[in-house]
Each structure stands twice: as structure tokens, then as C-alpha cells.
Amino acid sequence: MAYYQQPLDVTALPAWQALQGHRADLQDFSMREAFNADSQRFEQLSLSSCGLFLDYSKNLITYETRDLLVQLARECGLQPAIDALFDGKPINASEDRPALHTALRRPIGDQVLVDGVDVMPEVHRVLHQMTELVGRVHDGLWRGYSEKPITDVVNIGIGGSFLGPQLVSEALLPFAQRGVRCHYLANIDGSSFHELAAKLRAETTLFIVSSKSFSTLETLKNAQAARRWYLAQGGTEAELYRHFIAVSSNREAAVAFGIHEENILPMWDWVGGRYSLWSAIGLPIAMSIGMSNFKELLSGAYNMDEHFRSAPFEQNMPVLMALLGIWYGNFWGAQTQAILPYDHYLRNITKHLQQLDMESNGKRVLQDGRPVPCATGPVIWGGVGCNGQHAYHQLLHQGTALIPADFIVPVVSYNPVADHHQWLYANCLSQSQALMLGKTQAEAEAELRAKGLDEDEVQRLAPHKVIPGNRPSNTLVMERVSPRRLGALVALYEHKVFAQSAIWGINAFDQWGVELGKELGKNVYSRLLSSEPGPAEDPSTQGLIDFFRARHRG
Ligand code: F6P
Numbered sequence: 001m002a003y004y005q006q007p008l009d010v011t012a013l014p015a016w017q018a019l020q021g022h023r024a025d026l027q028d029f030s031m032r033e034a035f036n037a038d039s040q041r042f043e044q045l046s047l048s049s050c051g052l053f054l055d056y057s058k059n060l061i062t063y064e065t066r067d068l069l070v071q072l073a074r075e076c077g078l079q080p081a082i083d084a085l086f087d088g089k090p091i092n093a094s095e096d097r098p099a100l101h102t103a104l105r106r107p108i109g110d111q112v113l114v115d116g117v118d119v120m121p122e123v124h125r126v127l128h129q130m131t132e133l134v135g136r137v138h139d140g141l142w143r144g145y146s147e148k149p150i151t152d153v154v155n156i157g158i159g160g161s162f163l164g165p166q167l168v169s170e171a172l173l174p175f176a177q178r179g180v181r182c183h184y185l186a187n188i189d190g191s192s193f194h195e196l197a198a199k200l201r202a203e204t205t206l207f208i209v210s211s212k213s214f215s216t217l218e219t220l221k222n223a224q225a226a227r228r229w230y231l232a233q234g235g236t237e238a239e240l241y242r243h244f245i246a247v248s249s250n251r252e253a254a255v256a257f258g259i260h261e262e263n264i265l266p267m268w269d270w271v272g273g274r275y276s277l278w279s280a281i282g283l284p285i286a287m288s289i290g291m292s293n294f295k296e297l298l299s300g301a302y303n304m305d306e307h308f309r310s311a312p313f314e315q316n317m318p319v320l321m322a323l324l325g326i327w328y329g330n331f332w333g334a335q336t337q338a339i340l341p342y343d344h345y346l347r348n349i350t351k352h353l354q355q356l357d358m359e360s361n362g363k364r365v366l367q368d369g370r371p372v373p374c375a376t377g378p379v380i381w382g383g384v385g386c387n388g389q390h391a392y393h394q395l396l397h398q399g400t401a402l403i404p405a406d407f408i409v410p411v412v413s414y415n416p417v418a419d420h421h422q423w424l425y426a427n428c429l430s431q432s433q434a435l436m437l438g439k440t441q442a443e444a445e446a447e448l449r450a451k452g453l454d455e456d457e458v459q460r461l462a463p464h465k466v467i468p469g470n471r472p473s474n475t476l477v478m479e480r481v482s483p484r485r486l487g488a489l490v491a492l493y494e495h496k497v498f499a500q501s502a503i504w505g506i507n508a509f510d511q512w513g514v515e516l517g518k519e520l521g522k523n524v525y526s527r528l529l530s531s532e533p534g535p536a537e538d539p540s541t542q543g544l545i546d547f548f549r550a551r552h553r554g
Pocket of ligand 1: 159
């Protein structure tokens with residue numbers, strides 16, 4: 001049986017045992033002292049790859065820590081797991097599928113077999129189909145029912161059919177073809193549709209119904225609302241095909257909705273939703289930034305793929321970030337990971353990384369169904385800097401939880417305004433520095449004395465001004481956010497998540513946990529407005545149903 005069918009108990013491995021002992025040895029470890037003792041620490045604990053520079057020197061690690069973590073990766077069989085990922089082995093064991101998002105960015109000429117069939121010709125045929133489609137929209141050749149060109153493209157999709165495309169098209173707005181505005185409709189909340197429709201004209205709007213399954217409630221309801229709106233605005237059934245296209249692996253359902261066959265771009269079972277922005281699910285990205293920039297995005301991801309599968313672990317960016325996350329989650333009790341982009345265009349990267357990480361590694365059983373022996377995926381949270389400094393950084397600095405943070409910052413801004421970018425960059429670095437340095441009691445007292453406070457006040461206030469410091473962070477720096485570097489950045493996190501799943505022995509590519517809520521939702525929905533009392537739910541749900549029914553009765 002392959003590793004993914006009979007995963008190891010990672011906590012039983014020698015390296016894990018050694019890391020437990022090492023953790024105890026580091027109880028009094030001080031980053032301040034480590035930097036003072038080793039002038040090479042920054043150089044030794046940083047690396048470049050694919051246009052990204054990772055400084056991981058502000059971590060609670062020594063060189064021995066890194067060696068032991070790398071040893072853990074080896075003992076877990078991480079390299080065979082990486083090879084299995086790229087070779088299309090069914091590493092999604094519960095669904096008996098490969099996870100081949102990496103195939104989507106492989107160059108022409110490569111071969112990737114799925115069930116004995118090389119999928120690369122189809123991958124590149126779809127890229128060509130996207131190129132054609134985007135070209136016709138951008139050149140004004142795609143006309144709506146009133147023979148006007150398309151001015152607005154609306155992606156109707158949720159989860160991986162929304163968050164990745166939204167992240168990338170927002171992050172690459174400087175590359176947008178400003179003639180075509182892109183919008184995202186995801187939530188079923190009617191206010192979401194209402195607010196968007198107010199900005200649109202049906203005659204110049206193209207809807208992309210993006211759904212791998214073409215069975216997701218929110219997406220289908222929004223697609224139906226969009227069709228009703230289109231007809232109410234003067235569109236005709238006969239011309240509907242000019243305003244609705246689809247991306248799905250469920251062609252039959254898309255045709256049944258009323259989308260012409262030639263306007264359905266395929267998705268494949270061997271691409272997970274949260275890993276699918278590189279496929280035709282990325283069509284809204286291409287509509288926004290053009291196909292040549294979309295292909296640059298793919299190239300950036302491909303470069304990170306090659307780095308991930310070939311770099312030695314101690315020089316492997318995704319592996320090191322994965323191991324640091326395991327170090328804090330499994331040996332320091334950290335339960336969350338902060339993602340702090342200091343870039344307006346990257347402000348929503350956290351939302352995509354939440355699904356990527358939490359829907360992949362929010363698991364409690366191993367690939368073979370046995371309970372996991374250790375903590376698995378962290379809660380991913382965060383937001384754009386400097387805003388976070390005025391919202392939640394207080395907890396990062398003086399709270400009681402250990403929260404490792406990833407800072408992400410470009411060196412150059414697309415929109416220089418006076419010295420704003422210098423201040424943005426300075427704040428990013430100083431937040432990471434403050435987390436590491438902190439402020440001792442003695443420093444706090446000296447600061448207060450220097451302000452002329454009397455000793456009673458000094459002693460009263462000092463404890464409130466002490467900042468523990470010694471709190472870990474990584475800093476990812478790039479020249480500026482380009483399609484190629486963004487592709488590498490997103491692929492970096494995809495591979496970090498996968499590497500962690502492989503070390504823990506869990507399946508990063510299924511998501512059975514979301515099924516129960518969907519099933520129960522159908523029952524609650526039916527109870528909300530039905531005239532029949534029906535069987536009593538649990539008292540809470542029943543009480544909340546009654547609250548709704550009382551408001552909507554009659
Ligand atoms: O949240 C469950 C999920 O299946 C995600 O994994 C997926 O990205 C999302 O719903 C949308 O699924 P689909 O693309 O099939 O509509």
C-alpha cells in the first residue's frame with residue numbers, strides 16, 4: 001500500500017521524539033540573544049526562489065531545530081509524497097483521485113497521465129479556448145443581444161470557484177484591461193445580487209457560471225437570479241447564450257441550465273476547487289488581466305513547482321514554511337497562523353489562504369481513517385497592514401497566545417504617493433521587529449523615568465508596557481506583485497499546505513466536513529415556511545425556526 005493509504009504515525013518517529021526533547025531545550029531560547037550571538041543568522045535563515053525572498057530568521061529556531069525538522073520531513077517520506085503529487089498518484093485517497101493542479105501550469109510537451117491518458121493536450125486545448133474567448137470579449141467581437149460589446153463580466157461561483165480568482169484579479173489590478181470590469185457574485189444573500197445588479201446593464205454583461213459540480217446551491221440560485229434579471233432587463237431566451245457561459249466538470253447540468261455546449265469550458269475531477277484558479281475557473285482573471293498575463297501567472301506557479309519538487313529540504317521554501325508551521329502547531333501549541341500582507345492589492349489573500357489551508361488541513365483522521373495522533377491544520381486569519389496594527393496587533397504583541405505571523409510585502413509600489421510606501425514598508429518590518437524584540441520591564445521603567453514620572457507611577461505603569469517579544473514571524477519580500485511572482489506566491493502556499501498534510505498523514509484534497517451542514521440546511525429550509533408543523537427539531541433550532549416563521553407568517 002502506498003504511503004497515502006498506510007500513513008505513518010508521525011509522533012512515533014525518531015525525529016518527532018527528538019523534536020520534543022529539543023523543544024524542552026529551547027524553553028529559554030531568545031531570538032534577541034540568538035541574533036547577538038550569530039552575525040550570520042539572517043543570511044543563514046533566509047533564501048530566495050522564484051522572485052520571492054523569505055526571511056525566516058525571526059523564528060524560535062536554531063540550526064539544530066531546522067536540521068531536526070528536515071529530518072522529520074525525511075522520516076515521513078515527504079519526497080515520495082511530493083513525487084506522488086506531481087506524478088498523479090491517487091493521493092486523495094478517500095475519493096481515489098489524483099490532485100493535479102500542478103498539471104495546469106506545466107508547459108506544452110510535458111506529459112501527465114491520468115488513468116493512462118495524457119491530460120496535457122486537453123489542458124492546453126482549454127487554455128486555447130480561454131484565449132479565443134477572452135480575445136473576442138476584449139476585441140469587442142463578442143456582442144450581447146443588442147449587438148453591443150461586453151463591458152462587465154460577472155463570475156458566479158463560491159469557494160474555490162470564487163476566492164482564488166478574486167484574489168488574483170484584485171492583486172493584479174495594475175494589469176487589468178480597464179475596458180472590461182470583472183465582478184464576483186458568491187453569496188446567496190439577495191443583497192449581494194442586488195448591490196451588484198445596480199451596477200450592470202444586461203445588454204453588456206457576460207455571466208460566467210463557475211462550478212465544478214454545477215450543483216452548489218448558492219451558485220445555482222445566483223445563476224437563476226441572474227437569468228431572471230437578464231430577461232427582466234430585456235434579454236431574450238433566444239439570445240441567452242450570448243450572456244451566459246459556464247466552467248464545470250458537469251456539462252450535462254450546465255446544458256440543462258441553458259448554456260450552449262460550445263460555451264462550457266471543462267473542469268476536471270483531478271483538480272480540487274481550492275486549487276483550481278489555474279484552470280478555466282481562472283477565466284475571470286484572464287478576462288481582467290488578459291491571457292498573456294494569465295500565462296505569466298501560470299509560469300510563476302510552475303517555477304515554484306520545480307523548486308518544490310527539486311530543492312533540498314533545507315533550501316526548499318514551501319517545505320521550510322510547512323515545517324515551521326508544524327514546529328509551532330505541534331510543539332509550541334500555536335493554534336492559529338496570521339497572514340499579514342502589507343499591500344493594498346493583496347489585501348484579500350487571507351481569504352483565499354483560509355480556504356486553501358483550512359479546507360485542506362482541517363482534518364481529524366489519517367488517510368486510512370484512523371484518528372490523527374496530533375494537532376493538524378491551524379486557523380488562518382489576518383488582513384492588510386498597516387490596518388491590522390490598529391485592530392488586532394495588540395493581541396499579537398501582548399496577548400497570551402503564540403501566533404506565528406507571515407508578513408508579505410513588495411519593495412516597490414505601483415502607485416507611489418509621497419513617502420507612503422517607505423512608511424508602509426517600515427511599518428511591516430517594525431511590526432516583525434517588535435514581535436521579536438519586545439520591551440523588557442527594565443526598558444519600560446527606563447522609558448517612563450525618562451518621561452519624568454515619579455517612581456510610584458513608574459512601578460504602576462511599567463507592567464502594562466512590558467511586551468514579551470520573542471514572538472515568531474516570517475517575512476516574504478518581492479520586488480513588486482507581478483503575475484509571475486503572484487503565481488509563485490500562491491503555489492508556495494499550496495505546497496506548504498500539501499507538505500504539512502503529507503507529514504501529518506492526512507488528505508488535503510477532500511472536504512467531507514462541509515456535507516452535513518448542506519444536508520441539514522435543506523431540512524431547515526423546508527421547515528421555515530411550511531404550513532405543516534413537522535417533527536420538532538432540537539430546541540435551539542426549533543426556537544429559531546419559530547422566530548422566523550412568526551415574522552414571516554401570513
Ligand atoms: O466548500 C465546499 C466546496 O465544494 C469547495 O471545496 C468548492 O471550492 C466550493 O464548494 C464550490 O464548489 P463548486 O465549484 O462545485 O461549485
